[in-house]
Amino acid sequence: MCANAQMLGTRGSSVTVAAGMLQKAGLIANARGSVEIIDRRELEEAACECYGIMQRQTEKWRGDSE
Numbered sequence: 001m002c003a004n005a006q007m008l009g010t011r012g013s014s015v016t017v018a019a020g021m022l023q024k025a026g027l028i029a030n031a032r033g034s035v036e037i038i039d040r041r042e043l044e045e046a047a048c049e050c051y052g053i054m055q056r057q058t059e060k061w062r063g064d065s066e
Helices: 003-008 012-024 040-046 049-062
Strands: 028-031 034-037
Touching: 012 028
Parallel strands: none
Antiparallel strands: 028 034
């Protein structure tokens, strides 16, 4: 199992498909073992509401917001 898939708790093929879609959309550049974010704002907009929820929770844990 690839490391990214293991971190996400999914199959490597699922990560490959998702990364391919994001790369085709011009949001990331993906090469074996390396991912470069090309358009962070658009990538965040393409993400489900889970991204915003996790971002707020992380800020809360760090004490960045009350």
